[in-house]
Amino acid sequence: xxxxxLDPESxxxxxxxxxxxxxxxxxxxxxxxxxxxxxxxxxSNAMQWIQYTxxxxxxxxxxxxxxxxxxxxxxxxxxxYIPFIFPGSYLLEKLGLRLAILIGIFGTxxxxxxxxxxxxxxxxxxxxxxxxxxxxxxxFVLSVPARLAAIWFGPDQVSSACSIGVFGNQIGVAAxxxxxxxxxxxxxxxxxxMQLYILFIGVAILTSIILLLMLLFFKNAPPTxxxxxxxxxxxxxxxxxxxxxxxxKNRSFVLLLMAYGINVGVFYAISTLLSDIILRFYEGAEQxxxxxxxxxxVAGMVGSVCCGYILDRSRKFxxxxxxxxxxxxxxxxxxxxxxxxxxxVVYLVSGFLGFFMTGLLPVGFELGSExxxxxxxxxxxxxxxxxxxxxxxxxxxxxxxxxxxxxDTWANIxxxxxxxxxxxxxxxxxxxLRRQAAVTTEK
Numbered sequence: 001x002x003x004x005x006l007d008p009e010s011x012x013x014x015x016x017x018x019x020x021x022x023x024x025x026x027x028x029x030x031x032x033x034x035x036x037x038x039x040x041x042x043x044s045n046a047m048q049w050i051q052y053t054x055x056x057x058x059x060x061x062x063x064x065x066x067x068x069x070x071x072x073x074x075x076x077x078x079x080x081y082i083p084f085i086f087p088g089s090y091l092l093e094k095l096g097l098r099l100a101i102l103i104g105i106f107g108t109x110x111x112x113x114x115x116x117x118x119x120x121x122x123x124x125x126x127x128x129x130x131x132x133x134x135x136x137x138x139x140f141v142l143s144v145p146a147r148l149a150a151i152w153f154g155p156d157q158v159s160s161a162c163s164i165g166v167f168g169n170q171i172g173v174a175a176x177x178x179x180x181x182x183x184x185x186x187x188x189x190x191x192x193x194m195q196l197y198i199l200f201i202g203v204a205i206l207t208s209i210i211l212l213l214m215l216l217f218f219k220n221a222p223p224t225x226x227x228x229x230x231x232x233x234x235x236x237x238x239x240x241x242x243x244x245x246x247x248x249k250n251r252s253f254v255l256l257l258m259a260y261g262i263n264v265g266v267f268y269a270i271s272t273l274l275s276d277i278i279l280r281f282y283e284g285a286e287q288x289x290x291x292x293x294x295x296x297x298v299a300g301m302v303g304s305v306c307c308g309y310i311l312d313r314s315r316k317f318x319x320x321x322x323x324x325x326x327x328x329x330x331x332x333x334x335x336x337x338x339x340x341x342x343x344x345v346v347y348l349v350s351g352f353l354g355f356f357m358t359g360l361l362p363v364g365f366e367l368g369s370e371x372x373x374x375x376x377x378x379x380x381x382x383x384x385x386x387x388x389x390x391x392x393x394x395x396x397x398x399x400x401x402x403x404x405x406x407x408d409t410w411a412n413i414x415x416x417x418x419x420x421x422x423x424x425x426x427x428x429x430x431x432x433l434r435r436q437a438a439v440t441t442e443k
Contacts, residue, residue, distance in 0.1 A: 024224070025154065025224065025225055025226055026222070026223075026224040026226065027152075027153065027154045027157075027222070027226045028152075028222050028223075030219070030222075031152040031153055031161075031222070031226075033217060034148070034152055034217075034218060034219060035148065035149075035152070035153075035161055035164060035165065037210070037213055037214055037217060037218050038101065038144060038145075038148055038165055038168065038218075039164065039165065039167065039168030039171070040168070040210050040213075041101065041104065041105050041108070041141070041168070041210050041214065042141050042144075042165065042168035042169045042171075042172060043168045043169070043171040043172035043175065044105075044108055044112075044172065044203070044206055044207045044210055045104070045108045045134060045137060045138055045141050045169075045172060046141070046168075046169045046170075046171075046172025046173050046176065047172040047173070047175040047176040047179070047203070048108075048111070048112070048131065048134050048172075048176065048203065049074060049077050049135075049172070049173065049176055050074055050173070050176045050177065050180075051073070051131075051176055051180055051199075051203075052070055052073040052074070052127075052131070053070055053071060053073060053074045054176060054177060054180050054181060054290065055180045055181055055184045056070045056071075057186075058184050058185075058186045058192060061186075062121055062189070062192045062193075062196070063121055063123075063124035063127075064121065065124050069124070069128075072128070073127075073128060073131045074272070075393070076128075076131060076132050076135045077135040077138060078268070078389040078392050078393055079135075079389075079393070080132065080135045080136050080138075080139075081135070081138055081139060081142070081385065081386065081389045082386055082389050082390060084136060084139050085139050085143070085382045085383075085385060085386045086244075086382070086386075087139075088100075088139030088140060088143065088382065089139075089143055089376075089379045089382035089383075091103070091140075092140065092143060092144070092147065092376075092382075093243075093376050093379065096220045096221070097144070097147065097148060097151060097220050097221065098218055098219060098220035099220070100140050100144075101140055101144065101214065101218060102211075102214055102215070102218070103137075103140055104137045104138075104139070104140025104141055105137075105140075105207065105210055105211045105214050106137075106211060107133050107134065107136060107137030107140075108134050108137045108207050109204070109207040109208055109210075109211045110130075110133055111130040111131065111132070111133035111134035111135075111137065112130065112134065112200065112203045112204040112206075112207045113130075113204045113208075114126060114127075114129060114130030114133065115127050115130035115131065115200045115203075115204070116197070116200045116201055116204050117130075118130060118200075119193055119196045119197050119200060120193070121189065139382070141169065142169070142381070142382070142385040143379075143381040143382040143385060144165065144381075145161075145162045145163075145164075145165025145166050145362070145365060145381070146162050146165075146365040146366065146368070146369050146380075146381045147376070147381065148161070148162075148165055149161035149162040149165060150369065151221050151222070151225075151226075152221070152222060152226060153226055154226040155226075156312055157312060158312070158366075159308045159309075159311035159312045159362065159366050160305075160308040160309055160311075160312045161308075162308060162362045162365055162366055163304045163305050163307060163308020163309070163311075163362035164304075164305065164308065165362075166304045166308075166361045166362045166365070167301050167304050167305055170297055170298075170300050170301040170304060170358060171301065173297050174294055174297040174298055174301070177290055177293050177294045177297060178290075178294060179199070180199060181290065183195055183198055183199045183202075184196060184199055243375050243376060243379050244379065244383075246372075246375055247372055247375055247379065247380055247383060250371060250372055251430075252371045252428075252429045252430040252432075253368060253371050253372050253380065255425045255426070255428055255429050256364065256367060256368055256371065256384075256425075256426070256429055257383060257384060257387050258387065258422070258425055259325065259422035259423070259425040259426045259429075260360070260364040260368075260384050260387060260388065260422075261384070261387030261388050261390060261391040262391055262395075262418050262419065262421065262422035262425075263325065263328055263357060263360050263364075263419065263422055264357075264360075264361070264387075264388035264391065264392065265388060265390075265391025265392045265394065265395040265396075265418075266332065266357070266391075266395055266415045266418060266419060267357045267358065267392075268388070268391075268392030268395065268396060269392065269395040269396045269398075269399040269400075269415065270335075270353075270399075270415070271293065271296065272396050273396070273399060273400060273403060274289055274292060274293050274296075275289040275290075276403065277289075277339070277403070277408060278292060278346070280408060281339050281340050282343055285343065288343055291347075292346060292347060292350045295347055295350050295351045295354065296350050296351065296353065296354030296358075297354060297358070298351075298354075299350075299351040299352070299353075299354035299355040299358070300354040300355060300357065300358025300359065300361075301358070302355060303324075303354070303355035303356060303357075303358050303359025304358055304359055304361055304362050306359065307320065307324060307359040307360070307362055307363050308362045308363075308366075311362075311363065311366055317363070317366060317367045317370050318367065318426075318429055318430075318431050320363055321360070321363050321364065321367050321426055321429075322423070322426055322427060324356050324359050324360050324363055325356075325360060325419070325422060325423050325426050326423055327352075327356040328353070328356040328357045328360060328419060329416065329419040329420060329423055331349065331352045331353035331355075331356055331357070332353060332412065332415055332416050332419055333416050334349050334352070334353075335349050335350070335353050335412065336409065336412035336413060336415075336416060339408065339412075364384055365381050365384065367429070368380045368381065368384055369381075371429070371430065371432075395415070395418070398414065399411045399414070399415065402414055
């Protein structure tokens with residue numbers, strides 16, 4: 001909508017008599033069902049990320065493959081995301097929310113069923129193909145929360161909706177930590193075969209149900225946009241290439257891109273090597289390592305929702321990002337120097353670290369939307385996630401080398417230094433919030 005059509009004194013949207021072609025913004029109760037369906041879809045995809053690596057010893061012995069091959073079932077999520085996020089973001093903008101998400105849930109479901117066919121000691125390659133398809137489908141998951149929130153939710157709920165969308169991914173990661181070890185406990189070849197069948201068929205049936213529900217109930221967009229900002233964005237034609245150029249010309253967004261990638265990359269590195277970190281200090285604590293990973297994830301879920309709620313109430317996007325980022329750095333420093341103080345301390349510190357590191361996810365998405373409006377949310381979110389994967393791969397390799405060649409202290413200090421650099425970058429981001437400026441014209 002052209003802001004010149006607004007009354008500068010009242011700052012109210014034009015009435016229907018002066019501009020009959022513009023409908024009054026409206027939100028619909030079905031938006032919560034749409035969000036819930038996406039949460040289940042996101043969780044079903046994320047729970048398969050560490051489906052193999054969390055039971056690495058059983059998978060390695062059953063399929064007679066190396067640990068590296070088992071780890072690749074997790075790394076493939078990051079590797080495939082980087083090149084395919086650009087066509088994925090393009091399709092999200094061109095095809096619309098419904099069709100893009102249907103492609104994603106179909107791929108997740110297809111990959112899950114292919115893994116059912118891999119239950120045989122000679123069929124690891126089939127399982128890897130299925131895992132790769134699920135990983136590829138992730139491009140229609142990670143970029144969606146900000147986009148879905150903007151399309152379906154009003155200005156006073158958009159940040160909370162985004163955080164709930166991110167929350168779904170964390171639910172899936174938590175389930176991935178807990179469920180496979182409960183079902184696949186090891187034993188003879190025939191026992192492991194039955195256990196894997198139960199695990200894979202259960203996931204395949206779950207994704208099939210979600211696919212059916214998506215086909216029946218998931219809608220592309222509400223009849224009327226939830227805000228004038230969303231209406232203006234919907235009416236503007238999107239040139240994907242020009243949108244990318246605009247994003248990379250935006251200095252504040254580039255700084256956010258780097259800082260966000262550093263934070264999430266550190267989180268990926270710590271999560272990937274968490275078992276080795278814990279076992280270096282506490283022999284025989286394999287189960288504790290898994291539980292600590294669960295604590296990090298669950299604390300992150302709470303952090304995501306709390307941060308989204310705070311953003312909706314305060315509208316302090318840059319300030320909230322700085323505070324959350326600073327506490328992530330503090331948490332990493334405490335984690336570095338308390339690893340040998342007892343398992344109960346590690347549990348507490350890991351929860352603190354997970355709360356703020358994962359809490360930054362929706363905050364980063366929302367700050368990105370504010371800095372880049374009216375560029376599509378899916379495109380900027382896709383770039384943020386791509387940066388996360390790049391830094392995740394780089395930091396995991398760097399941390400691993402320092403951890404094994406030197407010691408855990410140097411590895412953790414390198415992560416602290418990286419977070420300090422990211423915090424400085426965030427402090428240099430502009431305070432100009434473009435989407436909030438557009439929302440202000442509605443009032």
